Amino acid sequence: MDGIRCFLCQYQLNPGGLKDFTQHCTMYHIINATKGIPDTGFICGQNGCQSNFVHFRNLRRHILNNHLAEANLATAAADDEVNAVEMNENMEYDNNDILEHHEMEAEAFNNMARDIVNAPLDLQSYIVKMICKLHSDSSMTGSAITRFLNHSENLLSIYSNSLKDEINAQLVQHLVNNEIIRDVNKVFDNENPFLDLKAFEKQMKALNENSDYIDPIEIPLGRRVDSRLNKTTLSYISKEVVESYQYVPVIKV
Known part of the structure; x- marks a missing residue:
């Protein structure tokens, strides 16, 4: 076997060992060892092999044990690659939750990037989509989203000014x-795309106007007395609060 062939883009890595194959899939196809495709799976594609694997790590192990060994490439270097693969897999198992979160983000931003092709660049609409993805993640709090938007705004401003100076x-x-x-400088004088997207209420308004977001319906259940700290007197006072629950109308989904 001259080299490993990518099953996604059919690129031939020549001479290309397993390490080069893994780097290619990671850089160009956003794939890591825990990536899984239940419906279609990963097809080997080496020398006409049609073996199918749900997880990328199993495909790599198959190539190592069957195709690289058959080509007499399972030398000490290949053994090092096997050890490296197993070590990376152990690390990836330990960080599975983090990797899944990163995969979701990568897929979201890849979808956004594909939408940009052959379309006018409207940064604010893509920021709204990004906010929608962030709100759909149960681990993201409102304050965390606001901090993320602030950092993104600063990063965009720094990059835009740097690019403007270089041009x-x-x-x-x-x-x-x-x-x-x-005239060229006017391109960099666009309105801040993060404007009016920092507050939660304005984010919800933007989602309603620019996406399929459905406002939940809140139904009050009753009232109860709760204790709240008075920051002035540093003593607890009784306050009546409303108990409620929210639901999304199925007929609108």
Whole structure:
């Protein structure tokens, strides 16, 4: 076997060992050892082999034990790769929850990237989609989402200003007309896409206007007395609060 062939894009890694194959799948196809595709699975594709595996780690082990060994490539280097694979798998098992969370994020952003192709760039609409994905994750609190948006806004601003300075430097170096430079700079003067998306109420409003988000219906159940700390007197006082529950109308889903 000249090299391992990628089952997704049919790229031939030449000479290409298992390590190169894993790096290729990780970088270009966002796949790690815990990735699973229950419906279609991972097809081997080496020398016409049609073996199918639900998890990527099983495909790698199959290639190691069957195809690399048959090609007399199971040398000490291959043994090192086996050990590296097992070590990585153990680490990936230990961090399975984190990896699944990262996979969800990667898939979400990949879907967003595919939507951008051949379409006008509307950053705010993609930020709204990102907010929707974040709110759908039960581990994300409102304060965590706000912090994430603040950091994303700062990162976008830093990158935009840096890109603007680099482009201006190149334009000046090539003696480009000042009017053209001003026109180019206008591209970077767009309105802040994070504007009015920091507060929870405004996020919900944006989701209602730009997505299929359905507002839950809240039904009051009754009232009860609860103890709340008075920050001025540092003593607990009794306060009446409303008990309620929320549901999403199935007919609208």
